[in-house]
Amino acid sequence: QVTLKESGPGILQPSQTLSLTCTFSGFSLSTYGMGVGWIRQPSGKGLEWLANIWWDDDKYYNPSLKNRLTISKDTSNNQAFLKITNVDTADTATYYCARIALTMMVPSFDYWGQGVMVTVSS
Amino acid sequence: DIQMTQSPSFLSASVGDRVTINCKASQNINKYLDWYQQKLGEAPKLLIYNTNSLHTGIPSRFSGSGSGTDFTLTISSLQPEDVATYFCLQHNSGSWTFGGGTKLELK
Numbered sequence: 489q490v491t492l493k494e495s496g497p498g499i500l501q502p503s504q505t506l507s508l509t510c511t512f513s514g515f516s517l518s519t520y521g522m523g524v525g526w527i528r529q530p531s532g533k534g535l536e537w538l539a540n541i542w543w544d545d546d547k548y549y550n551p552s553l554k555n556r557l558t559i560s561k562d563t564s565n566n567q568a569f570l571k572i573t574n575v576d577t578a579d580t581a582t583y584y585c586a587r588i589a590l591t592m593m594v595p596s597f598d599y600w601g602q603g604v605m606v607t608v609s610s
Numbered sequence: 611d612i613q614m615t616q617s618p619s620f621l622s623a624s625v626g627d628r629v630t631i632n633c634k635a636s637q638n639i640n641k642y643l644d645w646y647q648q649k650l651g652e653a654p655k656l657l658i659y660n661t662n663s664l665h666t667g668i669p670s671r672f673s674g675s676g677s678g679t680d681f682t683l684t685i686s687s688l689q690p691e692d693v694a695t696y697f698c699l700q701h702n703s704g705s706w707t708f709g710g711g712t713k714l715e716l717k
Contacts, residue, residue, distance in 0.1 A: 525706075527654075535646075535654065535697050535708040548704035551611055584653055595701055596644045596659035603653055 490514035492524075492601035494585050499607045506572040506606060510585030514599075517543055517563050523588030524568040525597060526559065528581040536581075540588060541568060575608045582606075612636050614700055616709030622717045629685040631712045633698035638678050642702040645674055645683045648711075649694045657696075658683065690716060 492512040500506060508526070515522055523542040529535050539559040540548045549557050558571040572579060582605050586597035613636040623629050633643065641661040646654040656665045658674040661681060671686045685692055693716055698709040 527708075534711045535648075535699075537699070537706040537708055540704075540706070548706075551705055591659060591663070594642065594660040594663075596656055596665075597646070597654075597699070598656050598659075598665065600653040600655070 490587060490599040492585050492587060492599060494583055494601045494604035496604045496606050499609060500575060501610055502576045502608055503574055506575050508570045508583055510568040510601060512566050515587060517561050519543055521590035525586050525588050526570045527584045527586060530581045539570060577608050580608045611705060612639060612700055612707050614698055614707050614709040616698055616712055618712060621712055621714045623688050624717045625688055625690060627688045629688050631683040631696050633681045633709045635679045635700055639700045639702035641677050642700060643681050644699045646697045646699060647694045
């Protein structure tokens with residue numbers, strides 16, 4: 489059974505660094521073809537893809553946020569991480585992590601976490 | 611960057627209706643497009659991957675079509691439990707992009 493769960497600080501101040509953790513089970517990020525992605529959603533708005541990390545440590549970032557994002561993984565502990573530097577109120581959102589699996593060599597977000605709310609406020 | 615334009619933004623339909631939702635890519639994405647359903651207060655859920663492949667457990671009334679730049683999600687006979695917001699996602703390159711979403715309500 490695949491599960492993912494996000495955790496984060498809840499609230500932080502502008503200019504701080506947001507650190508998010510995705511703890512998962514039911515798969516390994518050392519398995520060929522597996523990946524984890526981060527997606528966010530401001531309240532009442534659409535989804536924004538942020539970053540992906542793959543089993544081979546390949547990383548991809550949203551170009552509009554690339555200089556602020558760092559994605560990483562701890563394969564031994566089944567965790568993936570996302571850091572966003574210099575946050576402001578526009579980063580207030582629910583943040584999701586999702587498993588990326590290859591089906592016939594095509595990727596998709598096939599399992600999602602429940603999401604964690606993050607508020608940036610002074 | 612590839613932009614995804616989804617239409618309509620809002621859709622009202624009756625139970626039993628055939629519903630179509632569209633996504634247009636700013637450039638050719640081959641068939642690298644998924645559809646996700648998000649019910650109120652829940653995380654998104656994968657419906658269709660690679661344009662037209664139904665994810666495990668998804669009812670057959672959902673289908674997808676298209677290629678290149680134009681894609682469609684079809685619900686053949688709308689059910690009350692299909693009330694949700696639907697998003698497309700392109701993954702033709704390392705950088706992925708969601709469409710803006712279509713909120714589907716019952717008339």
